[in-house]
Amino acid sequence: MAEDVTLAPARQKLETGRVMKSRTGDVRAKAAAMGLAALMMVAPPLAALAEPLRLVTPIVYGSHLPGLGEPAARLAKLIKQLSGGSLELDLKQPGDGTQPQEILDKVAAGRADAGFSTAGFWAARLPAAVLFAGFPFGPDAKGYVDWFFAGNGAKLYQEMYDQAGLKVHVIPCAFGGGEAGGWFAKEIHSKADLEGLRMRIFGPGAQVMARLGVATKLVPGGSVPAAFDKHELDAAELLTPTADQRQDLQDKVKLIYVPGWHQPETVLELLINKDRWSALDDHQQTIIDTACKATLLTTLAESGRLEADALADLASKSGVRIEPWPEDVMTALRASWEAVAKDEGDRDAFFQAVFDDLASFRTKSAGSPQATAATP
Numbered sequence: 001m002a003e004d005v006t007l008a009p010a011r012q013k014l015e016t017g018r019v020m021k022s023r024t025g026d027v028r029a030k031a032a033a034m035g036l037a038a039l040m041m042v043a044p045p046l047a048a049l050a051e052p053l054r055l056v057t058p059i060v061y062g063s064h065l066p067g068l069g070e071p072a073a074r075l076a077k078l079i080k081q082l083s084g085g086s087l088e089l090d091l092k093q094p095g096d097g098t099q100p101q102e103i104l105d106k107v108a109a110g111r112a113d114a115g116f117s118t119a120g121f122w123a124a125r126l127p128a129a130v131l132f133a134g135f136p137f138g139p140d141a142k143g144y145v146d147w148f149f150a151g152n153g154a155k156l157y158q159e160m161y162d163q164a165g166l167k168v169h170v171i172p173c174a175f176g177g178g179e180a181g182g183w184f185a186k187e188i189h190s191k192a193d194l195e196g197l198r199m200r201i202f203g204p205g206a207q208v209m210a211r212l213g214v215a216t217k218l219v220p221g222g223s224v225p226a227a228f229d230k231h232e233l234d235a236a237e238l239l240t241p242t243a244d245q246r247q248d249l250q251d252k253v254k255l256i257y258v259p260g261w262h263q264p265e266t267v268l269e270l271l272i273n274k275d276r277w278s279a280l281d282d283h284q285q286t287i288i289d290t291a292c293k294a295t296l297l298t299t300l301a302e303s304g305r306l307e308a309d310a311l312a313d314l315a316s317k318s319g320v321r322i323e324p325w326p327e328d329v330m331t332a333l334r335a336s337w338e339a340v341a342k343d344e345g346d347r348d349a350f351f352q353a354v355f356d357d358l359a360s361f362r363t364k365s366a367g368s369p370q371a372t373a374a375t376p
Helices: 008-042 070-082 100-109 129-133 141-150 153-163 204-211 221-229 241-245 274-279 282-318 327-347 349-364
Strands: 053-058 087-092 114-117 168-175 198-200 215-217 255-258 267-273 321-324
Touching: 053 100, 070 087, 070 114, 070 168, 070 267, 070 282, 087 114, 087 282, 100 114, 100 168, 100 267, 129 153, 129 267, 129 349, 141 153, 141 168, 141 282, 141 349, 153 168, 153 349, 168 274, 168 282, 204 215, 204 327, 241 282, 255 282, 267 274, 267 282, 282 321, 327 349
Parallel strands: 053 087, 053 114, 198 215, 255 321
Antiparallel strands: 114 267, 168 267
């Protein structure tokens, strides 16, 4: 049926309105889309808007210190890069609210998220700690890597803290370098020259020396040069040759004996509060593990060269004599360490268990040229 002519103008007006409304909606939708696109071009992604997760991390050595302190800064940089900036270590320099010897307790109690340290600081309460940090006639860096990842080293390392009821997750994270045998104002020609020697040395190295008649002294590192000036010391072991250069010991003493039998290597650890570690997701944990392994292997490759270069520099530029220990002295030192280790094992069952495990591992790796305390 034909449309009523009286209704045609009204229908035409209605259809025109619909078209105009549709076109207006299209224009508004396009404008909104264009505005959103422009906003996305200038606004950062939502992930970038979120605050990064920061782990407050006091460190045991200043990050300016080559070998011992610098790896902490390197680790923090790598974690930030691998996480795209979403995870950071907020490094706190020594004394910036936490003294080095307080790091373990603060992390365990959750008053610090993490800590970058060396287990040797806890040896008075955890005797086995020295075996994970560097000890007399112990492994070099390669020997530690083998034991940590091809043996039971990493498992026992965590077990030490767990048995002590300390809520920390530990990761071996860097090598700080091996120490030299010490700075000497007096020459050592034989074992007899050790009797009555006044030496700044601590830890198991001091126990070894004391058995041989050395008068061991605890002198703050910064006071060692003055102690030599005042003739209060005949010898001192401090840190690594690279770090020792910063103390200007070469201006006071001109004789170093090698090797550093008391600490052939220094293992640096990352401690993370266990609750904090558990709260991290798998990806974040993997980032930290990966960064630690990378730093560990990089410093393994670098630490030996760094210390050798420092010794060469001390000899060529400062006139420091680098001399090997007399053979009878090395024999006496090793025998003394075996006696110290036996005493420690008798007093502490876990020390003995770790020591025996290392002995077994080294025996199985007898083809390796490195000697350890467990393979006299």
